[in-house]
Amino acid sequence: MTKHRPSAAELEHLRNTVGRVSDAVDSMLDGRAIVIADDTDGVGYLAFAGSLASDSLVAWTVRYGSGFLCAAMLPDRARALGLPLIASMGPGIDRHYAVSVDAIEGTSTGISAQDRARTLALLADRHAHPDAFTRPGHLVVELVAPGGVLDRPRPGECLLDLLSIAELPLVGGLCALVSERDSTALATGDELREFCDTHDTALVCVGDMVTFRELTERRVVRVHAEIEWLPARSYSTGSCVPRTARSASRPASSVPGSAV
Template sequence: MGTDTGRAESALSAVAAGEPVVLVDRDGHGVLAFAAGHATTSLLAFTVRHTSGFVRVALRAETCDRLDLPPMYGSDEIHRVTVDLDGHGTGISAADRAATIAALADPSSTPELFTRPGHVVPVLAREGGVLLDDSTVQATSDLAELAGSAPAGAFCELVSAEDPLGISGPDEAGLFAAEHGLALLSIGDLVAYRRRCAPGLRRGRRSSVTTAYGRFDTLDYTTPSGEVHTALLAGTPEDGVDVPVHLRRPCLAREALGPQACPCGRQTDAAILAIAARGRGVVLNLRQASPPSTCTEQDADSFESDVDAAIGILSDLNIRSFQLIPEHRDGRPRAGTAVGSGAVSR
């Protein structure tokens, strides 16, 4: 099959060309995935014929907000209200669903274009992609974006040829990909690709500092553009699971007027106290070239950049999983897995 980077590159070329790819998820199940913006009648017909038919579309939070797609009633935050593109038949045919999926990926679409409920299921893909959560939702969104499309990907599980009531395993997924001439990759391949191809962080020297909250070790990480992020380490969080982590993001009001000038300052104080009390955890002090006046002015691009930097640092520290404190709202991460390293030089 080649290297993980080679498999990811082949899959991205296929997605960019409008082709589906076979993705093996973290549970070993085969999934058919493609960029939502490339949805066609023939592609949906092929998908429905070989999968469970429960087609979902991974969308970022800003797209869900723009299209007025709140969480489905009684469901979790991930699954959003189902939709059909208005004026396209019953919504269930391959042509109807292809039109709906393509419209969900179109940045010019508006909420009024869709009827609710429908036959296409939008699901929330969080900022940070597979570096934050190695799920199928995140992987499908990443595939579309890395292939040059909007970060909107459609996916559905392949049905097992040996067990019509089951989902295909990795061996069957490989055979299916070979039979139909499709690119094959795993989510692990995509994680490795993002880690290796992302801009690298340069790690500085480790030192210690005594603060009002207690004693911390410090590590600086420099980005290619010159920003310096600092990690404050309480105890020995390395090689740990469920490590408490707080992201301290830029805020001019807090820096100029003190921690009481903005809610983020009070949150940081409380988070550091909690980490110090536990005797274990990480506070990431993230920097930006042009920080916002207040924490409420953070845009989606800067948030995703901060998440990528945070995941890179946590990966370098060999932190396998973490819990953010305080918990973030509005579709932002509450927990995650720092997978792989390889993006930090020392």
């Protein structure tokens, strides 16, 4: 195996990658939404911790998102809550959904931001029982690969990997971001960076999480004070840019996308 010392550019890229992952984790711990860029099609997704879902956070997400709000979770969690897989999503669809749900207690129609926040928080509650939900409902359950982005590099897997790093329950809210330039399309590319700059929101690419996990899960081995770089898969991070100083001085409740 060929050993090679990383160049200054490679080290800077890795610092930026780790920084974006760290910023995303910090934002979710603060109860804020982040944007996850899908390297497959370039689409951005608003994402947040289900256990920290609030009325205002869900309302903000639906305002800027498609309205198709999903609760991303592992298949084992869905089985524990009695949420069966929908039989067929059609050929070529790389996503898997379980039956949609509403929380029974503390909700009315199930469609409001308040009701969906309540349902998300209950799905993330480890004490929740299957009888606490009606089926079908207004919150769609998306099943993610147990191995995260190393099994399937998609936004749902990236979200749960971030929640795992944050040591939060592995249920998260996920909603595609709508373009502000064209309300009939989803936001991609430069528009994701513009949105995050405008709304002081952390941006992370699925490829960032792939790189982060490969770095931290014994994909980089230190031998005799030299770094041996193991071959890694190549993922584009075109939607992500070097980190910029976001206004960390402001409390989470005073900025868009925060849980208040």
